[in-house]
Amino acid sequence: MLISLFSHSPVTAHPVDYPDGAHQPRHLHPEAQLLYAVSGVMRLITESGAWVIPPSRAVWIPPMVQHEIFMSGEVLMRSLFIGAEHCPSGLNKCCVLAVTPLLRELIVRATRGPEHAANPLIQRLMLEEVACLENLPLHIPMPRDRRLQGICAALLKTPDHANTLEDWAQQVGASSRTLTRLFNQELGVSFNAWRQQVRLMEALPRLLEGESVQRVANDLGYGSARAFSAMFRRLLGESPREYLAALRQLSELKR
Known part of the structure; x- marks a missing residue:
């Protein structure tokens, strides 16, 4: 299933909440996704492996990568969808990233409404922060x-x-x-x-x-x-x- 939530901005913020045990079926999208949750634990599964995303961490999903997501606990998902042409270099595979306090606040601000998400300063700062995040060894190979x-x-x-x-x-x-x-x-x-x-x-x-x-x-x-x-x-x-x-x-x- 192909899903796209992309707008004309380099970064589109998308908030959605899930109950414990929810499952997002296998799908893909033409944009990259920074998958982040304010609370709850997510498990991402692709053909190449699995990644566990606890709070304060995020997972990077490159464009056109099929994936499904399982939720543990109440998950308050706050995703960023980034156009392929704006993706930081070096992020060409799924990986878990350590979210900085600044990026967390930018994500929370961006998901409060389109007037915040479209702010050019917030857009630029989010892209700069994503490019500098630490890669964490939370990958389970398949x-x-x-x-x-x-x-x-x-x-x-x-x-x-x-x-x-x-x-x-x-x-x-x-x-x-x-x-x-x-x-x-x-x-x-x-x-x-x-x-x-x-x-x-x-x-x-x-x-x-x-x-x-x-x-x-x-x-x-x-x-x-x-x-x-x-x-x-x-x-x-x-x-x-x-x-x-x-x-x-x-x-x-x-x-």
């Missing part, structure tokens, strides 16, 4: 092999799926040894490591809902809260407690 694709797609939609690699082997008609080799060849990690990364991303909405770090770490198979926090810091640049404290400060700002 394989090319059709058997792995089925396994990975199922785990992305249900991260707490209990199937072992041997269970999946029976379902897809391949030996567990073959699947082990394919995971390492195509994704560069083991089945358990790939699944653990998916489950780590699943931890974000649970932490935002107030579950303890210890409980989430135990449920996701980490030996300790410290081990879970180390992985969390590697991916998000902060410990779970630091990240949640920063989000609480953001929530006090006017949406």
